[in-house]
Amino acid sequence: MTPLQKLEHRIWQASTPTVWEKVLRVLIAVLRIINRSQIKLFATSLTYGSLLAIVPLLAVLFTLLKSFGIDTFLQKILMEMLAPMGDSGKEVGQYLLQFVNNAQTGLLGGVGMLFLFYSIFTLFRKIEVALNQIWHIHQLRSSKKQLISYLGALMLTVLVGALVIAGNVFFYQKLVQPEGEGNAIIVSLLMWGKRLLSVILTASVLAVVYSSVINTQVRFRAAFSGGLFCALLWLPLTAGFTALIAGSHNYSLIYSSFAGMIILLLWLDILWLLFLSGGLVAYFSQYPALLRAYNSKQLNPAEQEYFANRLLHIIIEHFEQGKGVVKLSQLINCTGLNRQQVLNLLAPFLSNKVIVSVGESHTYLLAMDRQKISDEFICQTIRGQVRGVSHDSMPEHLDNSEDLTYTGRQPE
Template identity: 30%
Template sequence: MTLNDIQVRMRAVLEYRDLRSLPRWKRPLIGALRIAWGIGREVTEGQLTLRAMSLVYTTLLSMVPLLALSFSVLKAFGAHNQLEPLLLSLLEPLGPQGVEVAENVIGFVDNMRVGVLGFIGLIFLIYTVIALVQKIESAFNYTWRINGTRGLAQRFSNYLSVILVGPVLVVSALGITASIMATSVMQQAMEVQLLGEAVQLAGRMVPYLLIMGAFMFVYVFVPNTRVKLLPALVGAVVAGLLWQSTGWIFAAMMAGSTRYAAIYSSFAIMIMLLIWIYLSWLILLIGANVAFFVQYPEYMLVRRGQVQLSSALKERLALRVMKSIGTRFHEGRGPTPLDDLAHELDMPVEAVERVTDALRKAGLLVTAGQDPVSFVPGRDTGQITLKACLDAVRGADSTVPGPRGEDESVDTLMEALDRALGERLEGVTLAALVERQGK
């Protein structure tokens, strides 16, 4: 078997249309391979790495202001002494150099007195921190195929919530863990050999669980869309495992840092810090892509920017969308969310959204909710003709006028085709299509 044959077989497996027809044990395996394929495609296209590099630059500008703001918040709770251990754990893969970097950063934070900055200085401090979260949101919105951004007021309140509440939650989790471990009941339990080993193992797992929890928090609250908990959890677990394994590899590489110091001299620490920050952001964005593909598996085999619909597919999709929404409405199950339509039809949300927009502009659908976006029929299903559904999408997405002048033979032919279609569908309504399914 040649390498080309292996590639053909691999693509046939990865691009198999309906995973639901496969045995249960094969579905997660093929799904995981598809996610890996999709992430590899995103990385090779370059945008993921480019955005990670952009976040490195923003991090260097925002690191000290962010820690200073977190320090001020934690100080109000009497937990500011936990800031340095957290920073040390994040920079642990840098080895002894990480300790040096952490001490320098903490020194900068101590020298930055938020209380004496003045109004302008405080505004600039908050703006610098918000700019970092805004850059993260922009990267996540790109991952989730979102074009719109939050309003200014919503952006300000949401960002401050993440910045101010996040450190408190992490430190509170550490404090609760330490308090539980210090109780007499836990100390007595640890004296039992098997139970003590299990408790020690759980204690060693706490930092990793906190990292995964922090990733999950970011995946749920930062993107300007509704991210479900299960996809966010899967993305956080993958990102956490990647982050830890990459940290081990990076620490092993740092063990031979004397060679880099011989080349880069005193710049070696800064270069290694930049590389580690870049890898950390890249891992965070990879986890976001995993969460996206878990929530929207329809995108696994679709390249970014290549969601194109033929005229025939638009018409077919319009009838399927109207039938699905009409059926749900007749059964009394309320509005149909856009995400549910995409999953049911096994189509990218972007493709379904183009059709629903055209149907909505024609008055055949009405938006019944924004979180999530949901639809109901625009009028009684007995008054919506299938011909009107087809007409709504036929002229959609056209950005140029028709050809110049008139051609009687072509115009006559097109009118005849349209008239024949109208005669064939005369009197056939959405209600009839829905009733036909129930028979």
């Protein structure tokens, strides 16, 4: 093996990985998934969706922030985000601000504004679809729940964004300016504190989006990890893209006035790819067992029976101890399997009413008399040899379920 392969083998096979080995596992897993999955296609789709939604979204943000009297600072943030594009960024920023002003003054008419708000909803829906695919969630919420969730995410984003802007203003006007003629070390420390605060609040904004949009219960710690990943990569990413654009003068020669649009598409695609990568980091933070070396392979029949037995006993233990439902995240972390493997193992027990799924957040509850569930019954269920269970096998709290029968057929 090459030295790089040896290092990778050591990282993945470590029984008690260090913090840095865990971080490297996450980075390697994210890079592999980006190269082998459709995440880049989702980023491209979101890039083109942004072209329709960016003007109405900015118009809404400017309107909301104007009530705080800090809409001018949003203009500065917008120009800073486009700064890596060089001169093209300034040109695109001026056009965007002009379009936003037209949208705010009502020049588009009622139908035009309705279309723009629909484009915002469509963009958020695309974000939800992309993040749900990353989290292996194949069920979308109803349009009503989506609308409420998107509005909540937008309002919380505006609130945290206002805190970011207010924090920057406070640091500059109250701390940095008074010390401007004083100790340079203090000024430097204050500027580092300002950057740290911006990183934390930016990560919080992204955490709100991850928590609100993904159709499952996302722990804030996991969502914040994904947001922090994006916030920390922002500076080196912008520096690298700025250097790339500065060294590529041929864009203007080849594309002429269209160069700004081409560069904007490239920059948006990179930003969306970074955002979706943060969703992957949040996924691995919520389900750390996914980073174990063996969980990516196909389970053989013996492993299926072993893990099915373990899953059922976890659910039974929760039921007997009065803890109620068991979350999917608990089952994943207890077994070390990935999300899809656990769902596949639970499927025959759900179809035969041995357990039931409660609500839309993948929580499970025992639905059969504990005395009827033997290790042999579990193995026969996972082999597909169980057609159902009888009505009197159901616990009293679920006694209204449909009649089922258990064949008891032995393995052939």
